[in-house]
Amino acid sequence: MEKMFRCQRCKKLCPVKDAKCTCGGVLEEVVLVAFYAKAATKTKKLESWEEKRGKRKERSSEEYSNWRIAVFTRDQLTCQECGQEGGELSAHHIKPWATYPAFRYVVSNGQTLCLVCHRKLHEA
Numbered sequence: 001m002e003k004m005f006r007c008q009r010c011k012k013l014c015p016v017k018d019a020k021c022t023c024g025g026v027l028e029e030v031v032l033v034a035f036y037a038k039a040a041t042k043t044k045k046l047e048s049w050e051e052k053r054g055k056r057k058e059r060s061s062e063e064y065s066n067w068r069i070a071v072f073t074r075d076q077l078t079c080q081e082c083g084q085e086g087g088e089l090s091a092h093h094i095k096p097w098a099t100y101p102a103f104r105y106v107v108s109n110g111q112t113l114c115l116v117c118h119r120k121l122h123e124a
């Protein structure tokens with residue numbers, strides 16, 4: 001599971017924990033959670049999304065990881081739906097992964113969501 005760190009004082013993002021923030025603020029841990037359909041109510045749509053992602057995982061995991069980090073960084077580790085900062089966050093594809101392969105690693109197609117909002121969105 002990937003982690004990032006965020007200064008509680010100036011809200012700057014830090015990729016490594018031992019690097020102290022230049023403002024002297026305390027770094028808090030943010031857990032980047034991969035969103036899996038299993039955690040949500042099962043629907044055909046979600047299953048196929050997970051299936052397809054799984055198949056391509058090895059080849060594209062680095063690209064996916066970079067995409068997520070870029071999305072989280074742009075959104076300042078804040079849920080774009082409810083405004084939750086930090087905690088457990090995941091990156092949502094606005095244009096679905098399975099149906100829009102060309103948008104898989106486009107940062108503007110990503111949205112930072114907390115797990116609760118992410119599940120709600122896929123269950124709706």
Ligand SMILES: [Zn+2]
Nearest residue numbers: 007010021023
């Ligand atoms: Zn700081």
Ligand SMILES: [Zn+2]
Nearest residue numbers: 079082114117
């Ligand atoms: Zn949220």
Ligand SMILES: [Zn+2]
Nearest residue numbers: 091092093118
């Ligand atoms: Zn999603």
